[in-house]
Amino acid sequence: MEEMLLLKYGEIALKGLNKKSFEDVLVKNIKRRLRHIGSFEYTRAQSTLYIKPQGDEDIDVVLAKLTKVFGVTKICRAIICKKDFSDIVKCSLPYLKDTLDGAKTFKVEAKRADKSFCMTSPELQRELGAKILDEYSHLEVDVHEPQVTVTVEIREENAFVHAYKTDGAGGLPVGTSGRALLLLSGGIDSPVAGYMMAKRGVIVDAVHFEAPPYTSERARLKVEELAKIMSEYTGAVNFHCVPFTRIQEMIKEHCPEELFTIVMRRIMMEISQRIALSVGASCLVTGESIGQVASQTMLAMVCTDAVCKIPVFRPLIGMDKTEIVEVSRKIGTYDTSIEPYEDCCTVFTPRHPKTKPRLEEVEKAQAAFDFEPLINQAINDTKAYIISAN
Amino acid sequence: MIYFDNSSTTKPCERAVAAVNKALCEMWGNPSSLHNMGLEAERLIKDSRETIAKALNADEKEIFFTSGATESNNTAVFSSAFTRGKRRKRIITSQTEHPSVLAPIKRLEEQGFEVIRLLPDSSGAISPKEVLKYIDKNTLLVSVMSVNNETGAINDISGIFKAVKAADKEIYTHTDAVQGFLKLPINVKTLCADMISISGHKVYSPKGVGALYIKKGLNLKPFIVGGGQEKGFRSGTESVPLITAFGEAVSEYSKTLSERYEKAERLKQRLKKNVEALDGVYLHEFNNHLPYVNSLTVSGYKSETLLHFLEEREIYVSSGSACAKGKKSDTLKAFGYSESELDSTIRISFCADNTEDEVDRLVFEIQNAMKSLVRIRR
Numbered sequence: 001m002e003e004m005l006l007l008k009y010g011e012i013a014l015k016g017l018n019k020k021s022f023e024d025v026l027v028k029n030i031k032r033r034l035r036h037i038g039s040f041e042y043t044r045a046q047s048t049l050y051i052k053p054q055g056d057e058d059i060d061v062v063l064a065k066l067t068k069v070f071g072v073t074k075i076c077r078a079i080i081c082k083k084d085f086s087d088i089v090k091c092s093l094p095y096l097k098d099t100l101d102g103a104k105t106f107k108v109e110a111k112r113a114d115k116s117f118c119m120t121s122p123e124l125q126r127e128l129g130a131k132i133l134d135e136y137s138h139l140e141v142d143v144h145e146p147q148v149t150v151t152v153e154i155r156e157e158n159a160f161v162h163a164y165k166t167d168g169a170g171g172l173p174v175g176t177s178g179r180a181l182l183l184l185s186g187g188i189d190s191p192v193a194g195y196m197m198a199k200r201g202v203i204v205d206a207v208h209f210e211a212p213p214y215t216s217e218r219a220r221l222k223v224e225e226l227a228k229i230m231s232e233y234t235g236a237v238n239f240h241c242v243p244f245t246r247i248q249e250m251i252k253e254h255c256p257e258e259l260f261t262i263v264m265r266r267i268m269m270e271i272s273q274r275i276a277l278s279v280g281a282s283c284l285v286t287g288e289s290i291g292q293v294a295s296q297t298m299l300a301m302v303c304t305d306a307v308c309k310i311p312v313f314r315p316l317i318g319m320d321k322t323e324i325v326e327v328s329r330k331i332g333t334y335d336t337s338i339e340p341y342e343d344c345c346t347v348f349t350p351r352h353p354k355t356k357p358r359l360e361e362v363e364k365a366q367a368a369f370d371f372e373p374l375i376n377q378a379i380n381d382t383k384a385y386i387i388s389a390n
Numbered sequence: 391m392i393y394f395d396n397s398s399t400t401k402p403c404e405r406a407v408a409a410v411n412k413a414l415c416e417m418w419g420n421p422s423s424l425h426n427m428g429l430e431a432e433r434l435i436k437d438s439r440e441t442i443a444k445a446l447n448a449d450e451k452e453i454f455f456t457s458g459a460t461e462s463n464n465t466a467v468f469s470s471a472f473t474r475g476k477r478r479k480r481i482i483t484s485q486t487e488h489p490s491v492l493a494p495i496k497r498l499e500e501q502g503f504e505v506i507r508l509l510p511d512s513s514g515a516i517s518p519k520e521v522l523k524y525i526d527k528n529t530l531l532v533s534v535m536s537v538n539n540e541t542g543a544i545n546d547i548s549g550i551f552k553a554v555k556a557a558d559k560e561i562y563t564h565t566d567a568v569q570g571f572l573k574l575p576i577n578v579k580t581l582c583a584d585m586i587s588i589s590g591h592k593v594y595s596p597k598g599v600g601a602l603y604i605k606k607g608l609n610l611k612p613f614i615v616g617g618g619q620e621k622g623f624r625s626g627t628e629s630v631p632l633i634t635a636f637g638e639a640v641s642e643y644s645k646t647l648s649e650r651y652e653k654a655e656r657l658k659q660r661l662k663k664n665v666e667a668l669d670g671v672y673l674h675e676f677n678n679h680l681p682y683v684n685s686l687t688v689s690g691y692k693s694e695t696l697l698h699f700l701e702e703r704e705i706y707v708s709s710g711s712a713c714a715k716g717k718k719s720d721t722l723k724a725f726g727y728s729e730s731e732l733d734s735t736i737r738i739s740f741c742a743d744n745t746e747d748e749v750d751r752l753v754f755e756i757q758n759a760m761k762s763l764v765r766i767r768r
Contacts, residue, residue: 213698213763252764348764 001095002080003059004052004160007066010073010170013047023049026071026173029235033065033390045113052080063166065390068232070199071176072168076151078160085119088152089131092161096132096150099163105142106132106163112154124152172201174235179203180313181240181276182285183268186223186341189287189316191230191333192324196315197285198234205281206230206237206387207272209244214348219341227387229333236388240275243381244268247374248348254369258354261295263366265304271375273310275382283311289319294353303362392705392748396592397539397569397683397739403594405642406635410596413631421628422619431630438637445644446586447577448603454620455633458600459568460490462587465602465613465624466564467494470531470585471503472611474562478530482506484516484545485724487535491566495533503530509724514543514676518553525554531562536570540721540737542683543676544574551582562608568592568600572643573651573682584608590636593643594741599632643742650742654681657740657749661686664753671756674727674735684738685722688756690765693736699759705752708737733766 007030012022027042027049034040038057043050051066053059059077066075081091100106110124119127132150133139150163182194184206194204208223220241227237247267255263272284288296295304305312316324328334393401402410413434419427421435435455443450456462467481481495485507499505506524511517516534525532532554537544551563564585567576571588578586583605590599604610604623616625643650658673658681665671670689688696693709700707718732727735738752 213702214692214695216694216698249764 001091002052004050004078004080005059005062005066006076006078006162007049007051007072007168008074008076009047009049009071010168011172012071022071022173022176025175026069029071029173029175030066030069032235033069034062036390037062037065066168067166068169069173070169070171070201070233071173073170075166075168076162077164077166078153078162081159081161083114083117083154083157083159085124085127088159088161089128092128092150092152093131093135095161096163099148100132100136100139100150103139103147105140105146106148106150107141107143107146108132108150108152110152110154114154114156117154124154128152169199169233171199174198174201175203177201178283179205179279179281180283180285181272181279181281182206183272183287184208184223184227185287186219186226186337186339187287188321188328188334188337189289189292189324191226191287191337192327192331193285193287193315194230194237195233195327195331195333197313198230202285204230204234204237204285205240205276205279207240207242207275209242209268209271211245211248212243214245214248216341222336222339222341224387225336226333228389229331229336231387232389233331236386236390238279239385239387240279241383241385242271242275242378244378247371247378250369250371250374252348255365257350258352259357259362259365260348260350261353262300262303262357262362264348265295265300266307266362266366267371267375269304269312270307271379273308274375274379276310283313284308285313285315287316287324288314289316289321289324292321294355297355299356299358300354303357303359306359306363392744392751394738394740394744394748394752395706395708396741396744397737398708399591399597400594400741401743402591402596402635403639403642405638406595409635409638410631413634417630421630422617431628434630434634434637435628438633438640441637441641441644442588442601445572445576445640446603447579449606451621452578452603452606454602454604454624455628455636456600456602456624457598457629458591459488459566459587459589460600461614462589462600462602463488463490463564463566464494466562466585466587467491467498467531467533468613469610470562470564471498472613473609474530474560475503478528478560480504480506480524480526480529481531481533482508482521482524482529483531483533484508484510484535486510486538486540486543486721487533488539488566488568491533491535504528510538510543512726513678514538514541514725515678516545516550518546518550521550522553522557525557525561527558529558529561531564533564533566536565536567536574536576537680537683538721538725539569539683540719541674541676541685541725542569542680543725544570544678544680546678547583548581555582569680569683572640572647573654573680575647578603578605590632590639593639595636595639596632599629599636601636646742651681653742653744654740657681657744657746658684660746660749661738661753664750665756668753668757668760671760674725682740684740685735686738687727687731687735688760689730689734691734691759691763692766693734695763696734696736696756696759699763700752700755703755705755707752708739709735 039054041052079095081088108125108129110121152161180202184190231237417430419431421432439450439453443453547565562584566587568589572593586603591597612623674685697709
């Protein structure tokens with residue numbers, strides 16, 4: 001039995017004259033994901049990518065990888081038959097067993113790329129439908145709202161039949177929408193924000209702030225693990241780890257306690273945007289959601305964004321925590337996110353942070369100390385490396 | 391490198407390492423095999439069993455090897471329930487036991503057993519009188535640890551168990567002696583314990599091996615069943631390399647109990663004296679205290695931050711116990727530590743190789759930490 005996979009594009013199909021360049025990126029991304037699994041033959045036709053394993057590659061493994069590639073809406077698993085009606089029947093009836101056993105109604109849809117095939121599409125539909133009814137007597141035909149649609153496609157070299165469809169990751173291929181730098185903490189939100197940006201085709205790099213000895217090596221390993229899980233969707237992540245201890249200590253020493261977090265966030269943004277510009281990223285991304293904590297009130301964000309000359313995107317801005325948790329469970333970062341290590345923020349958290357800071361007072365607080373040399377030092381000492389699950 | 395985390399684990403001694411090597415490379419037969427390779431391996435286990443029995447003044451037939459203290463503790467609890475749990479449904483223990491005692495007891499509680507969890511009194515110990523208050527005809531088991539792993543507080547085990555046995559001989563008595571073994575003299579003839587759990591890696595052996603002492607004639611039903619090893623009480627092919635290493639380490643260290651104890655006491659006194667000069671730094675001491683395990687509060691500094699600060703200077707301590715990564719300690723709470731002490735307490739646990747100089751270095755670096763680290767606000 002020979003199987004193959006059909007990947008249906010989503011939005012790419014609507015991209016008009018740009019369609020090919022989107023398609024090229026998608027195919028490149030897919031090839032990169034599958035290169036360690038085996039060798040495959042790729043064919044494109046009618047907004048569908050056909051992937052045929054060349055050896056005994058495990059289709060389940062391939063499928064699991066492909067459901068995490070953005071730019072694909074549906075994935076069908078198909079059996080390859082000879083271009084001969086009796087072979088189509090012989091191969092497809094047992095192949096469809098699991099799917100058909102679990103259904104009550106079905107229909108057959110035929111598509112002929114090779115118009116010279118000896119049967120017309122309606123004939124194919126009717127004849128194959130009859131054979132299926134013979135074999136699976138519990139089924140009924142429903143051409144309007146069938147539970148299962150069996151598709152038979154007649155192509156130049158061979159025919160194939162499929163009924164099993166699984167959802168793809170949706171979105172646009174990563175690499176078609178530019179590059180962003182994500183502020184990645186150890187929490188639940190930021191990996192989800194990275195995932196959502198990548199879903200819209202953005203290449204996501206990450207910046208992380210560490211403050212040893214207030215934070216531990218385990219805390220950094222946890223964040224690296226989060227980046228690794230995220231990279232199953234985003235592709236390899238360029239990871240920047242910024243030493244932040246000295247800056248935090250100086251904020252603590254020189255700035256009013258209730259403004260600690262807001263000044264810290266501003267300096268993080270400042271460092272991040274300089275790193276972003278140096279690596280060719282055109283925006284910053286954070287996992288903030290409005291009102292979630294004191295530093296995420298609208299006025300607090302006004303104060304942090306005042307230092308930014310590039311846009312700061314916040315894909316979770318209108319989401320509730322429960323909604324964010326749901327996505328983090330889906331993409332597999334949740335269990336790692338909730339591991340209990342100190343992160344760079346908790347040790348210094350003020351008892352009563354200011355929730356409605358005014359920009360002038362924050363700027364004045366920050367001006368109490370010359371952070372510029374420490375910021376430069378931190379950027380110089382930043383370690384950059386690539387994290388990838390693929 | 392200065393290692394002050396010996397209650398988490400100890401460095402395996404040379405004799406233990408050599409024994410592992412020998413058992414892996416030369417005497418790797420299965421002790422159950424009938425041929426002489428099997429016999430050779432069986433002898434290694436027998437020697438080890440004799441050594442450990444001797445260290446407890448027990449009979450070798452009373453020693454059963456396990457995969458470690460967690461298994462020993464689970465076995466003690468579950469085997470008691472399997473054997474007499476139909477008629478007796480009450481279990482008395484302390485709130486400060488190791489999770490490997492608390493968790494199996496909790497499991498039994500879910501299945502209908504009644505559990506009494508006692509708090510240590512102001513002296514840090516579980517009092518025999520308090521235990522006696524809860525003894526009744528329905529009592530199955532009394533399980534109280536010898537030495538607390540986080541604070542070093544010692545319980546009067548023989549006092550408690552003598553009182554229990556005087557009240558009702560049928561009640562099983564078990565002590566988790568992991569932190570006390572080879573640090574305090576343990577004599578099964580006077581302890582009145584039916585079961586004693588000990589662990590290899592806390593006493594200079596590798597991880598993955600421990601033992602359960604079970605008093606002769608107890609006829610406990612096994613917790614792990616299968617091929618019938620360990621006289622049918624603990625099935626599973628014996629880990630010959632680890633068991634023989636355990637025996638070697640016990641043989642090495644059982645001779646030096648009192649001199650090592652004195653050394654630990656000296657180190658502790660030095661630590662206590664050195665920190666006196668530091669503001670807000672103090673040792674938690676209990677009336678009956680094992681000097682190897684010391685709980686030190688450094689007010690105003692987070693224990694995890696201190697731990698990493700010291701780690702950067704190659705000094706290894708722990709915050710709470712190593713088994714509970716990053717979680718606040720319920721045990722310290724039960725010993726009456728305040729909320730702020732829970733956040734600011736580290737554990738300094740000694741071994742035979744630690745020195746006075748190392749203690750001085752530790753205190754010096756704690757002082758440095760207090761100078762350079764940011765205080766937490768309380």
